[in-house]
Amino acid sequence: MLVTGAARQLGGRFVRRIQRDPGVDRVIAVDAVAPGHGLGDAEFVTADIRQPAIARVLAEHSVDTVVHLDVSAKAVGTGGRTTVKETNVIGTMQLLGACQKAPSVRRLVVKSSTNVYGSAPRDPAVFTETTPPKSLPSGGFAKDVVEVEGYVRGFARRRPDVAVCVLRFANILGPRADSPLADYLSLPVLPTVFGYDPRLQFVHEDDVVDVLGVASGEPGRGTLNSGTFNIAGDGVLLLSQCSRRLGRPTMPLLLPAVTWVGQALRTFAMTDFSPEQIRLLTHGRVVSTVQMRETLGFHPRFSTAETFAEFARSQGPGLLPPEAVGRAVDRLAARPFAGAGGDGPGITGAGDTEPAPSAR
Amino acid sequence: MADAKIIPFDDDRSRTGGSARPGRRRGQGPAAASVVGTAAVSALPGQQDASEPQEEPERASRPLGGAEGGGWDRRIAGGLAFLRRRVTGEYDVDEFGYDEELTDQVLMSMLRPVYEKYFRVEVKGIENIPSEGGALIVSNHSGTLPLDGLMLQVAVHDNHPAGRHLRLLAADLVFMLPVVNELARKAGHTLACSEDAERLLRRGEVVGVMPEGFKGIGKPFGERYKLQRFGRGGFVSTALQAGVPIVPCSIVGAEEIYPMIGNSKTLARLLGVPYFPITPTFPWLGPLGAVPLPTKWTIQFGEPISTAGYPVEAAEDPMLMFNLTDQVREQIQHTLYKLLVQRRSVFF
Numbered sequence: 001m002l003v004t005g006a007a008r009q010l011g012g013r014f015v016r017r018i019q020r021d022p023g024v025d026r027v028i029a030v031d032a033v034a035p036g037h038g039l040g041d042a043e044f045v046t047a048d049i050r051q052p053a054i055a056r057v058l059a060e061h062s063v064d065t066v067v068h069l070d071v072s073a074k075a076v077g078t079g080g081r082t083t084v085k086e087t088n089v090i091g092t093m094q095l096l097g098a099c100q101k102a103p104s105v106r107r108l109v110v111k112s113s114t115n116v117y118g119s120a121p122r123d124p125a126v127f128t129e130t131t132p133p134k135s136l137p138s139g140g141f142a143k144d145v146v147e148v149e150g151y152v153r154g155f156a157r158r159r160p161d162v163a164v165c166v167l168r169f170a171n172i173l174g175p176r177a178d179s180p181l182a183d184y185l186s187l188p189v190l191p192t193v194f195g196y197d198p199r200l201q202f203v204h205e206d207d208v209v210d211v212l213g214v215a216s217g218e219p220g221r222g223t224l225n226s227g228t229f230n231i232a233g234d235g236v237l238l239l240s241q242c243s244r245r246l247g248r249p250t251m252p253l254l255l256p257a258v259t260w261v262g263q264a265l266r267t268f269a270m271t272d273f274s275p276e277q278i279r280l281l282t283h284g285r286v287v288s289t290v291q292m293r294e295t296l297g298f299h300p301r302f303s304t305a306e307t308f309a310e311f312a313r314s315q316g317p318g319l320l321p322p323e324a325v326g327r328a329v330d331r332l333a334a335r336p337f338a339g340a341g342g343d344g345p346g347i348t349g350a351g352d353t354e355p356a357p358s359a360r
Numbered sequence: 361m362a363d364a365k366i367i368p369f370d371d372d373r374s375r376t377g378g379s380a381r382p383g384r385r386r387g388q389g390p391a392a393a394s395v396v397g398t399a400a401v402s403a404l405p406g407q408q409d410a411s412e413p414q415e416e417p418e419r420a421s422r423p424l425g426g427a428e429g430g431g432w433d434r435r436i437a438g439g440l441a442f443l444r445r446r447v448t449g450e451y452d453v454d455e456f457g458y459d460e461e462l463t464d465q466v467l468m469s470m471l472r473p474v475y476e477k478y479f480r481v482e483v484k485g486i487e488n489i490p491s492e493g494g495a496l497i498v499s500n501h502s503g504t505l506p507l508d509g510l511m512l513q514v515a516v517h518d519n520h521p522a523g524r525h526l527r528l529l530a531a532d533l534v535f536m537l538p539v540v541n542e543l544a545r546k547a548g549h550t551l552a553c554s555e556d557a558e559r560l561l562r563r564g565e566v567v568g569v570m571p572e573g574f575k576g577i578g579k580p581f582g583e584r585y586k587l588q589r590f591g592r593g594g595f596v597s598t599a600l601q602a603g604v605p606i607v608p609c610s611i612v613g614a615e616e617i618y619p620m621i622g623n624s625k626t627l628a629r630l631l632g633v634p635y636f637p638i639t640p641t642f643p644w645l646g647p648l649g650a651v652p653l654p655t656k657w658t659i660q661f662g663e664p665i666s667t668a669g670y671p672v673e674a675a676e677d678p679m680l681m682f683n684l685t686d687q688v689r690e691q692i693q694h695t696l697y698k699l700l701v702q703r704r705s706v707f708f
Contacts, residue, residue, distance in 0.1 A: 121535035124555035125456045131555070195538020197545070199457045236455050244449030255538070283535075286455050322448040329444040333437060 001216065002063040004049055004095065005070030005111075006039060007031035009178050014069065014209050016040045023217055028061050030054070031070070032087075049091035055098035062104040067216050068095055069111045071148055073141035073180050081140075088144040089151075096155040105162055109215045110152050112168045114201075114230060115142035115276065119283040125199075128288045129168075129228050140276045141180075149228075163226040165215040170232035170287060173307050174205030175314035180277055182311070188319060190243050191261050194252035198239050198284025201232040204302035204310065211298050223297030230287040233304040239281060242308060247318035247325070255282070456556070457545035460525070467547050468517060474507075475514040478654055479613060483519045485661040491522040494561040494604035495664065497568040498595060498688050500587055500611055500696065501576035504637045506530075507652065508614035512568055513547070515659050527560050528568045529553075533633065554598045561602035568609075569595050571685075578635035580623065584615035585700060587693045593685035596667075597675040600684075605664035608688050610695040613657030616706050618642065655706050658699050662691055 001018065005011040006029030015029045019040050027042040029035070034046060047053050049070060058066075070091055075084045092110075099105045115137065117127045122134045137143045149166060156164040171181045181200075184190070211231055219225040243250045253261060258278055266274075292298050302310065317323075442465060445451050453459045475481050489495055499512060509528050516526040529552035535541040550556045552569065560567050570576065575588040599606050622638035641649035665688060674680055 121541065122532045122551070124553050125550045126556070126559060128555075193538070195540075195542055197457070197542045199453070199455070199545070236453055236457065238453055238457065238459075241449040241451070241453070244447060284457070322450075325447045326444050329440055329447060333440045 001026070001065040001067065002028045002030060002058065002061070003042075003067045003069060004030050004091075005068070005072070006042075006044065007033050007035040008069065008072065009037070009176055010172070010205065010208060011035075011069045012037045012039060013205070014067070014212050015042045017209050018067075018213060018216065021213060021217065026061070028057065028063065030057065049095050050086055052094060052098070054094055055101055058098050058102040058105070063102065064104055065107040065109070065216050066095070066099055066105055067109045067111075067212060068092065069212075071111050071113075071145065073113075073115075074178065084141075085144055088141070089147050092148045092151055096151055099162070100155060100159055105159075107163045107165075107216065108152075108155070109165045109167065109212060110148065111212075112149055112166050112228075113141070113145050114168045114170050114232070114285055114287050115280075116145050116149060116168060117285060117287070118142060118276075119198075119279050119285045121283055123283070126286050126288050127230070129230060129291055137276055140274045142276045165226050166228040167211060167215060168228065168230050168287070169208060170201040170203045170230070170285075172205060172208055173202040173311045175310055177205060177311060180274065181280075184277065184281075185242065185246060185248075185311070186315060187265075188248065190239075190248050190250045191258060192239060192243075192250045192252050193258050193278070193282045194254050196282045198281055199236045199286050200239060200242065200280075200284055200304075201236060201286055202304045202307040202311075203232050203300065204307040207231070207233070207300040207302055207307075210301070211292075211296075214296065214298050220297055224295050227291075227295065229292045229296050229298075230289055231292055231298075231300075232287050232289050233300050233302050233307050234289070235304040236286055237304055237308055239284075244325075245308060245322055246312050246315060247321040249318075249320055453546070456527075456548065456550045456560070458527070458548035459546040460548075463525070463547050467543070468514060471510055471514050472518070475511055475518075478652075479511060479617075479657040481511055481515055481613075481657040481659055483515045483659050483661075486516075486519045486521075488607050488661040488664055489516065489520055489524060489566060490605065490664070491520075491524070492564065494564045494602055495566050495607050496557075496561065496595060496599040496602075496604055497526065497566060497607045497609050497661070498590075498692070499568060499570050499609035500585075500692055501570035501572040502579070502584065502611070503614040503652075504577060504618035504620055504639070505652075506570075506577060507617060508611050509568065509570065511614070511657065512609065512611065512659060516566065516568075524566045526568045527565045529557055529570075531573060554594055557595070557598045558602050561598065561604050571595050574634040578620070578623070578637070581615075581619040581621055585612075585696050587689055587696070590685050590689050593681045596681050596684045596688070600667045600670055600675040601672070603668060605666050605668075606684075606688055607664045608662040608691045608695070610660045610662070610692050610699060611657065612660075612696060612699040612703060613655040613706075616655045617652035619653070653707075656703075656708055658703070660695050660699060662695055665691075 001024055003011060003015050003018070006015050008031075011029070011031070012035055015027055016039065018024055019027055019042060029039050029042045029044045030047050030049065031044075032046070032048040032050075035044065045057055047057050057063075071088050072084065075081075099108060114127070116133065117123070117131065118133045118135055118137045120133075120135045124131060137146060152164060152166055156162070172179055173182060208231070214220075215225050217225075237245075240250070259275070262274070262278055442461070445461070451459065451461050489497065497512070497516075499508070502508060509530070513526045513528060516524055525548060528549045530544055530549045532551060534544050534549065535551055550560070552573075557567055557569065571590040571593075572588045573591060579586075579588060596606070618637060618639050620637045620639055624636040624638055628634065628636035639649065643649065665684070670680070
C-alpha cells in the first residue's frame with residue numbers, strides 16, 4: 001500500500017493505523033518533506049508527487065493500493081497557495097498517470113472534500129453525491145478539488161479494473177485538526193457575516209482515519225467501497241451555536257467588510273480566510289450521508305456535535321466560556337425576589353429578566 | 361360565518377389558544393403543561409410571552425405562592441432555562457437549519473398578535489391536514505410581502521390538534537437576503553426545489569408551497585383573487601414521488617393588505633427584486649406606508665387530493681401532471697370565489 005501526504009498529521013496517523021491491519025503487508029509512505037512524526041514500521045520514501053519519479057516508486061514496490069491523501073487546503077510548513085495548488089492538481093495528475101502505467105494497482109482511494117459542492121443560496125439544503133453544484137467554485141481549494149475529481153473520473157474510465165473510491169469529507173475537526181476552518185475557530189473573536197447563520201457539519205479525525213481504512217481494504221459483506229461518498233458526522237451545528245459552545249464572541253460584519261477583514265488576516269498570515277471560506281461561512285453546507293451508511297457501511301463514532309465538543313475541549317476556554325455564561329444566568333435565577341410573592345404578577349413588563357425565587 | 365362578530369370570536373380564540381398550547385408542549389413538560397397553560401392564560405389575559413418553555417423539573421416546589429405565584433415562578437424559571445440553553449448553544453437544529461425551540465417560543469409568539477389581533481385569521485377545514493405522515497399544502501399567494509405564508513404557518517401550528525409544524529418552501533430571493541435568510545431557515549423554511557421538498561415529505565413533514573410564486577404575490581390589485589399559472593406543476597410530481605396527499609388551501613384577505621396599483625420596473629431592476637410595489641401609501645408615506653391594511657382573513661383547507669393511486673412512473677407523465685395541477689388550481693380558485701361571496705366586508 002502506498003500513502004501520499006504522509007508528512008501531514010492525518011497521513012501520519014493513517015499510516016500508523018493501517019500497519020496494524022492484518023490484510024496489509026507493507027506500507028510505503030510518500031511525501032516531499034520528511035514527516036515530523038513517527039511512521040511506525042512503514043517505509044518512508046521522499047518523493048515529490050509532482051515529479052514523474054513517483055512512477056518508479058510505484059513500480060519498484062509493486063503497489064496494489066494507493067491512498068492519495070495529499071489533497072489539502074493548507075500547505076505543510078511554509079508553502080504558498082501556488083505550491084498547494086500544484087501539489088493538489090499536478091500531483092494528482094502525476095500520481096494518476098503513474099497508476100495508469102502500473103498494472104499492479106488494484107485500488108485507489110482519494111481524499112476529497114465537500115467543497116466541490118460550493119455553497120450558494122440557490123443550492124438545495126442538503127447535497128447528495130449526485131447533486132450538481134449550482135455555481136462552480138471559481139478558485140481556491142474548492143476548484144482544486146473539482147479538478148482532482150475530474151482527473152480521478154477520467155482515470156476510472158481508463159482503468160475500469162481499478163476500484164476507485166472518492167471520499168468527500170466535511171470539515172475535519174478534532175483535537176489536532178489542521179484545517180482553515182480549525183484556524184478560523186481558534187481566533188479569539190470570530191468575524192461572521194451579518195445576517196447569515198451558516199449550517200456546518202464536522203467529521204472527527206478518528207472517523208477520517210477509520211473510514212480511510214474501510215475504503216482501502218476489501219469491502220465487507222453487503223457493502224461496496226468504490227464510488228463517491230460524502231463523509232460527515234450526524235447532525236448540524238449553526239455557526240452561532242459553535243461560537244457559543246466555544247465561548248468565543250462573534251463580530252458580525254457586513255459582507256464586503258468580511259472580505260477586507262479576511263484579506264487583512266491573510267496578510268498577517270493568521271489564517272487562510274479565502275473567498276470560498278467566506279462563502280461557506282455565509283451560506284453553509286450540509287451533505288447527505290445515506291450512501292456512506294448504506295453502501296459503504298461506515299458509521300461514524302462521533303456526531304457533528306460530539307466532534308465539535310472534542311475540538312472545543314482541546315481549544316481551552318474562550319473569552320465567554322459557556323459555563324460562565326450559564327452561571328451568570330443561574331445567578332440571575334438565584335437572586336431573591338425583589339418583593340413578596342404577591343408583587344410578582346404586578347410587574348408585567350419585566351419579562352424574563354425578572355429574577356425568579358426558586359433557586360436552580 | 362355571516363354572524364362571525366369580532367368580540368365572540370376573540371373570546372373563542374383565547375380559549376382555543378389556551379387549550380392548544382399545552383398540547384404542543386406535550387413533548388417538553390409532561391404533566392405540568394396543562395396546569396401551567398390554564399394558569400398562565402387566566403393570570404395574564406393578552407400577555408404574549410405565554411409560550412415560554414415550561415420544562416421546569418421542580419414544578420411542585422412552591423405550593424405556597426398559590427396558583428398565580430406558582431405559575432409565575434415557573435414561567436420565569438422556564439424563561440431562564442430557555443435563556444441558559446440559548447446562550448450556551450445547547451439546542452438542536454435539523455439539517456435544514458430549523459430551530460424548533462426558537463420557532464415555538466419566540467418567532468411564533470411574535471407572529472401570533474398579528475395573526476390573532478390584526479388579521480383576525482379564521483381557519484376552516486384544519487382536519488384536512490393529516491395528523492401524521494407527509495402532506496403537501498398548496499396555497500394561493502398574494503399580498504406583495506409574503507405575510508400569507510407566515511400566517512399559514514401560525515394557522516397550522518396553533519390550530520392543528522396534533523400540533524404539526526408547517527415547513528414552507530420559499531423563493532431563492534429569501535435565501536439571498538441577509539437576516540431574512542437566517543430567520544427563514546430557523547423558522548423551518550427551505551428553498552423551493554424538488555430535492556428539498558421531497559426530502560421533507562419523505563421525513564413525514566407537512567410542507568407548504570405557493571406555486572404561483574412571484575407572479576401571484578406581485579400581481580396588481582385589479583387581478584386580485586385570480587390565480588396565476590401554477591409554475592410548471594413540479595409540486596405535483598414531487599407529491600406523487602413521495603406518495604403524499606395534496607391539500608389545497610385558499611387564503612382570503614391577504615390580497616388587500618397592500619393594494620398594489622403600480623409596479624416600478626426600473627426600481628425593481630435597480631434593487632434586483634422581481635417587482636417594486638406602488639400602493640396608495642407605500643413609497644409616499646415612507647415606512648408608515650409599509651404597514652399592511654388590517655383586513656379580515658380566512659384560511660380554508662380543502663379536501664385532500666390523494667396521490668396514492670398512481671404508479672411511480674406517473675410522475676414522468678406530463679399530461680397527468682398538467683391535469684392534476686389544473687385540478688388543484690381549480691379547487692383553490694373555486695373555494696376562493698365561495699369564500700369571497702360569503703365575506704361581508706374586507707375589514708370585518
